[in-house]
Amino acid sequence: xxxxxxxxxxxxTTLEANGYKGYxxxxxxxxxxxxxxxxxxxxxxxxxxxDIERIFERTIDVGKEHGTIIVLIEDTPFEVTTFRTESGYxxxxxxxxxxxxxxxxxxxxxxxxxxxxxxxxxxxxxxxxYGGREDIGDRIIRxxxxxxxxxxxxxxxxxxxxxxxxxxxxxxxPETERAMxxxxxxxxxxxxxxxxxxxxxxxxxxxxxxxxALMVKTRLKDHLTFLxxxxxxxxxxxxxxxxxxxxxxxxxxxxxxxxxLHELKLSNxxxxxxxxxxxxxxxxxxPATVREVAYSHETKILENASAIMxxxxxxxxxxxxxxxxxxxxxxxxxxxxxxxxxxLDGNMLMxxxxxxxxxxxxxxFSAIELEILDGNLENDRKKIMEWVDxxxxxxxxxxxxxxx
Ligand code: ATP
Ligand code: MG
Numbered sequence: 001x002x003x004x005x006x007x008x009x010x011x012x013t014t015l016e017a018n019g020y021k022g023y024x025x026x027x028x029x030x031x032x033x034x035x036x037x038x039x040x041x042x043x044x045x046x047x048x049x050x051d052i053e054r055i056f057e058r059t060i061d062v063g064k065e066h067g068t069i070i071v072l073i074e075d076t077p078f079e080v081t082t083f084r085t086e087s088g089y090x091x092x093x094x095x096x097x098x099x100x101x102x103x104x105x106x107x108x109x110x111x112x113x114x115x116x117x118x119x120x121x122x123x124x125x126x127x128x129x130y131g132g133r134e135d136i137g138d139r140i141i142r143x144x145x146x147x148x149x150x151x152x153x154x155x156x157x158x159x160x161x162x163x164x165x166x167x168x169x170x171x172x173x174p175e176t177e178r179a180m181x182x183x184x185x186x187x188x189x190x191x192x193x194x195x196x197x198x199x200x201x202x203x204x205x206x207x208x209x210x211x212x213a214l215m216v217k218t219r220l221k222d223h224l225t226f227l228x229x230x231x232x233x234x235x236x237x238x239x240x241x242x243x244x245x246x247x248x249x250x251x252x253x254x255x256x257x258x259x260x261l262h263e264l265k266l267s268n269x270x271x272x273x274x275x276x277x278x279x280x281x282x283x284x285x286x287p288a289t290v291r292e293v294a295y296s297h298e299t300k301i302l303e304n305a306s307a308i309m310x311x312x313x314x315x316x317x318x319x320x321x322x323x324x325x326x327x328x329x330x331x332x333x334x335x336x337x338x339x340x341x342x343x344l345d346g347n348m349l350m351x352x353x354x355x356x357x358x359x360x361x362x363x364x365f366s367a368i369e370l371e372i373l374d375g376n377l378e379n380d381r382k383k384i385m386e387w388v389d390x391x392x393x394x395x396x397x398x399x400x401x402x403x404x
Contacts (some may be wrong), residue, residue: 004040005038009077013122018051029120033136042081045080045081046104049067082100085098104127112157113142114143117132120130139169142176148183149188152186158184158218158220159187159195161180166205166206167201167205173359177218199243226247273300284320305324335379335381344384348381356397364399
């Protein structure tokens with residue numbers, strides 16, 4: 001039994017000792033049944049949030065109004081959520097009302113797919129009122145209840161179906177798939193942030209290709225920010241293992257997509273990563289040296305582009321693959337990884353030339369940077385100042401580099 005279940009079991013028994021019921025629920029039960037690895041374990045209970053806070057020593061309120069409290073046991077956090085029913089979805093996204101219930105089955109009933117609507121008690125017995133185990137056996141993703149209704153309540157579930165089909169390499173049940181095709185356009189009402197969470201997971205699964213085909217077949221793709229601007233064929237013929245690389249590659253193929261990137265509301269770091277990866281693919285198509293490629297990109301970006309090069313076709317692919325591989329190899333051996341690494345500061349230059357600061361300092365640094373990268377100059381302040389003395393002439397706020 002996984003350690004998380006053993007530690008989490010203390011929550012279940014403590015709840016029981018206080019007259020409540022508690023169960024493991026959702027993804028962890030599915031993964032346990034499938035003998036997959038477990039990352040986090042969620043617990044559901046008939047205890048109300050205030051009860052949970054009263055019973056357990058260490059708790060964090062992360063969404064009391066939705067019934068969720070984090071309980072810390074031996075420093076491990078567990079999400080403990082009160083049994084809920086949801087009702088009155090008037091806008092295809094969040095329920096208008098969340099109501100607590102004392103029945104486990106009502107809580108399981110609101111969950112998206114049969115495989116996700118199972119609970120497990122403190123004896124590790126699975127409670128499976130909707131045939132989750134049977135569907136897992138058949139490798140089928142099926143909504144709990146009528147698919148049209150469930151997708152009308154929350155359109156994100158359609159994208160979650162695609163995400164799980166990639167993650168688990170399962171097929172979507174025919175009636176569930178039919179409802180996806182019928183309701184695809186409702187995805188436009190779902191907050192882009194929620195869609196991105198599912199897309200990130202979808203792209204990290206082993207069944208990306210099939211999931212993308214499903215998104216095209218059901219037209220989900222046409223109602224997703226950014227992806228809607230990519231033609232079906234272009235969307236289907238890439239081989240990528242992350243959403244970031246998909247976007248980077250598509251933006252390289254069609255620079256017109258760049259203006260839609262912001263619509264995904266990604267973090268600045270992620271946006272930068274994507275833009276830099278696209279920039280690197282562009283650079284590989286220009287006459288760039290291994291050193292230039294290595295120096296101008298972070299390892300993460302080099303690796304993104306390398307992964308893209310490994311499984312997609314480009315003109316002159318072999319040379320580009322070699323260039324990027326050499327750059328990754330060279331990267332750790334570069335004498336500096338950026339101007340900030342140069343063993344010198346602007347004040348030393350100002351003192352040396354007895355001059356005030358200005359653009360000229362940057363010019364000197366750029367010249368030193370090149371010398372160091374070319375291997376002509378050691379990154380040592382004494383050596384650098386000697387080089388400056390011999391090669392830099394300062395006059396009236398500007399400089400001249402004297403070549404040897
Ligand atoms: P993973 O292992 O990838 O996290 P998961 O099944 O735990 O998979 P989560 O997104 O973490 O997926 O959701 C936890 C559980 O909450 C699900 O198993 C499901 O029971 C329920 N759930 C999540 N989102 C929805 C939704 N939009 N509609 C209905 N139930 C949902
Ligand atoms: Mg989860």
